[in-house]
Amino acid sequence: MKVIIEKNYEKMSQTAGRMVEEQIRQKPDAILGLATGSTPLGLYKELILKYKNGLDCLNISTFNLDEYVGLAPEHPQSYHYYMRKNLFSHINIRQENIFIPNGIAPDLKKECNNYERAIKNKGGVDLQILGIGRNGHIGFNEPGSEFDSKTRVVNLSKETIKDNSRFFDEKSDVPQKAITMGIGTILQAEKIILMIAGDSKREITKKFLATEPTPEIPATALKKHKHTVVLINKSLL
Ligand code: GLP
Secondary structure, three states: OEEEEEOOHHHHHHHHHHHHHHHHHHOOOOEEEEOOOOOOHHHHHHHHHHHHOOOOOOOOEEEEOEEEOOOOOOOOOOHHHHHHHHOHHHOOOOHHHEEOOOOOOOOHHHHHHHHHHHHHHOOOOOEEEEOOOOOOOEOOEOOOOOOOOOOEEEEOOHHHHHHHHHHOOOHHHOOOEEEEOOHHHHHOOOEEEEEEOOHHHHHHHHHHHHOOOEOOEHHHHHHHOOOEEEEEEHHHO
16 A cells, blocks of 8 residues: 655645546546545546546446435435536546446345446456545445445444535435445455545544554555555645
């Protein structure tokens, strides 16, 4: 695991943007693993800029990490909606190459197994983008998640539900469950970029850096991965 300290959020987004660009230029049909939340927003802006300047995204495929159970793709807080709004509607990716778990699938278990299979059928993720939750979660793999876990339905922790409640009008509207790629699924990616930004991440940044791999801090699983780059905003250290 390589740690890069970035001067600020803008620089971090630019570094991640360059790495994704390099991946797409090297392999125009690259398979990208994508994250949501506020952290990768700067990266997505960078990619849109690069697309406008000639980076072709026609043959890439993307797999998102997760989606809330119970939210339709049209729901403004769904990750389908987020991805369309913040990236997909601005680049020339093909609709059929976009993969995001369906949170309203009639058979969620089947949806999870199909998702896992779809990643394999495409040949696996070349480059995975990750953010981190305040409790160290990656995707929606909450503390206690096994390092070999696969795509599945999970219960969100109290902390995560609280963190997410700012996006919903009513507390009772905040989803309690999600579909997430497992930690084992994430670790199968060829390369991983973990981006850590935002003042609320100060405590978890220190814990993450100081702790040996343990399911209690899911992101520490990345320390076992050969090609992980962690980008940390300097202000958090
Ligand atoms: C959600 C997402 C994670 C993301 C996390 C942190 O829980 N499922 O993938 O990393 O939020 O979000 P933010 O970047 O807004 O701090």
